[in-house]
Amino acid sequence: MPMQAPQIEAMIKAAIPDAEVEITDLAGDGDHYAARVVARSFAGMSRVAQTRAVYAALGEHMGTTLHALQLTTAVPKD
Template sequence: MAMAATDIEALIVAGIPDAMVVITDLAGDGNHYAARVVAESFRGVSRVECTRRVYGALGGRMGGELHALQLTTGVP
């Protein structure tokens, strides 16, 4: 079952409270998204760790409810 963009955003913000999140549905099918996640808490953190934090916020939904996520992280 596909996830709604609003659900993805809510999960990320719940897990990373200072995050500003922009979700784009890449294929219009509710299965392929791009997410831009910007958070001050990412400052000084490696890209790999930022990705881990976002995936952690998604609570194991990657590969299940959420099929594909093109992820970009950054700091304000």
């Protein structure tokens, strides 16, 4: 069963409470999404560590109910 964008956003925000999350359904099929996650808590973390934090938030859904996630992470500039 495909995941819905609000579910993905909620899971990320539950694990990374200060995150600003934008989800885009790339194919309209509920399996292929792009996510932009911006969080102050990413400060000092490598890009790989930021990615791992988001993947950890999605847990078992990565590669199963969520087939593909094009991920961009960042620390707020202000």
